[in-house]
Amino acid sequence: MNEFFIPRLGHVVWESVPRLGAATRLLLGGLGAVGNRHFSFRQWLREVYGLGVLSLALMIVAALFTGMVLGFQGYYALVRFGATSALGTLIALSLLRELGPVLTALLFAGRAGSALTAEIGSMKATEQLAAMEMMAVNPLAWVVAPRLWGGIFAVPILCVIFDLVGIFGGYLVSVPVLGVDGGTFWAQMQSNVTLSGDILNGLLKALCFGLIVTWIAVWQGFSAKPTAEGVGAATTRSVVMASLAVLGLDFILTALLF
Amino acid sequence: MxxxxxxxxxxxxxxxxxxxxxxxxxxxxxxxxxxYGNGYVLHADFNNVGSLKDRSPVKLGGVTIGEVTHIGMNPQTFRAEVTMRIEPSIKLPIDTGASIYTQGLLGEQYVAIQPGGMPQNLKPGATITLTQGAVNIDQLIGQMVFDKASGSSSGSSTH
Missing domain, CATH: 1.20.5 (Single alpha-helices involved in coiled-coils or other helix-helix interfaces)
Incomplete structure (x- = not known):
């Protein structure tokens, strides 16, 4: 057992370092390929549509329920101390700082990241990527760059909509249902939420998450085994890795930003 | 599509x-x-601002008429200097007072303005001198306990 464990660990590290290097090369090459003549603005719009607009309905429903649950749970915690006036602040700060960016990124990884991996994986399996290179079309510019920039662009917008709908959901539960005073709800929120400290830092988080989720999705698609099974496994890996990366990165970003 | x-x-x-x-x-x-960006500036010195912070409301008769824009320390007098912006339509007499109160038991702190009766008004940039700082609840409780203790001991000694 022991004599197998150490060499295997070494093997894993030995294998994963060049993989990380190749993934970084893909990321930088993809981001930098915007100036390439094969980069198409229309392709980018198509990706913003596919990754962003089509995820919108999911985000709105998820945000509404998240906000409503926050309202209920926050109310039951605060009512013991007679501090229900702080409910608006609680809902707004939890959504803007943590839940908005993180849940947006997790849902995005499930809804859009998986589709990205499967799409690129099957492009590889059907040798479309090889065909592009044969035609001297740069796949970094034609396939990777629009998707990376589309994800980086779409996730902060989805996040800001998630935040707003979530706060509205919290309001729906707190004020009409639980009877918290509406004026206090908004006034307390306004005096405790700052634009740069809370709202924009949350969006900065969403931007980083958009980058990392799209990067992992594109990379998993590119490194998938070119078989039906390989594409399936890569799609699973993409969602799992992206979710874990988002949660880990969130910890680091929270420590840095707030 | x-x-x-x-x-x-x-x-x-x-x-x-x-x-x-x-x-x-x-x-x-x-x-x-x-x-309140076009409001005029007033200063007030307090011995204790409690947990007053930037953007805390300034109220007159319960109505918000401005906000705190800066809290600093005067190194000569060792008093806290609070800078406020007041709505331009509100002209305050020169014997106006300012106190720091708390909204409810656990609420946030705000500056309450008590208007005076003098005919002259405070000019922009003037300082309100009649001030009362924040009440420190810890200190109050400590004082009460101390008074009670000393009161009962002196009472027993006279008997």
Missing amino acids: SQRAIDWWVGIFVLLGIAALAVLALRVGNLSGFA
């Missing part, structure tokens, strides 16, 4: 994002606090 429809949808998506950010900034954050 035609390219034109995609253009439209992406445009709507971006507009939604911008609109959501604007609503968040104005309704949830306090960017609308710039309402």
Whole structure:
């Protein structure tokens, strides 16, 4: 057992370092390929549509329920101390700082990241990527760059909509249902939420998450085994890795930003 | 899906994002606090500002008429200097007083203005001298306990 464990660990590290290097090369090459003549603005719009607009309905429903649950749970915690006036602040700060960016990124990884991996994986399996290179079309510019920039662009917008709908959901539960005073709800929120400290830092988080989720999705698609099974496994890996990366990165970003 | 429809949808998506950010900034954050941007400045020195902070409201008769813009320390007098912006339509007499009160038991602190009766008004940039700082509840409780203890001991000694 022991004599197998150490060499295997070494093997894993030995294998994963060049993989990380190749993934970084893909990321930088993809981001930098915007100036390439094969980069198409229309392709980018198509990706913003596919990754962003089509995820919108999911985000709105998820945000509404998240906000409503926050309202209920926050109310039951605060009512013991007679501090229900702080409910608006609680809902707004939890959504803007943590839940908005993180849940947006997790849902995005499930809804859009998986589709990205499967799409690129099957492009590889059907040798479309090889065909592009044969035609001297740069796949970094034609396939990777629009998707990376589309994800980086779409996730902060989805996040800001998630935040707003979530706060509205919290309001729906707190004020009409639980009877918290509406004026206090908004006034307390306004005096405790700052634009740069809370709202924009949350969006900065969403931007980083958009980058990392799209990067992992594109990379998993590119490194998938070119078989039906390989594409399936890569799609699973993409969602799992992206979710874990988002949660880990969130910890680091929270420590840095707030 | 035609390219034109995609253009439209992406445009709507971006507009939604911008609109959501604007609503968040104005309704949830306090960017609308710039309402006092054209107000005039008043200063007040307090011996204790408690947990007063920037953007805390300034109230007159319960109505918010301005906000705290800066809290500093005067190194000569060792008193806290609070700078406020007041709505231009509110002219305050020169014998106006300012106190720091708390909203409710656990609420936030604010500056309460008690208008005086003098005919002259405070000029922009003037300092309010009649001030009463924040009440420290810890100190009050300590004082009460101390008074009680000393009161009962002196009472027993006279008997």
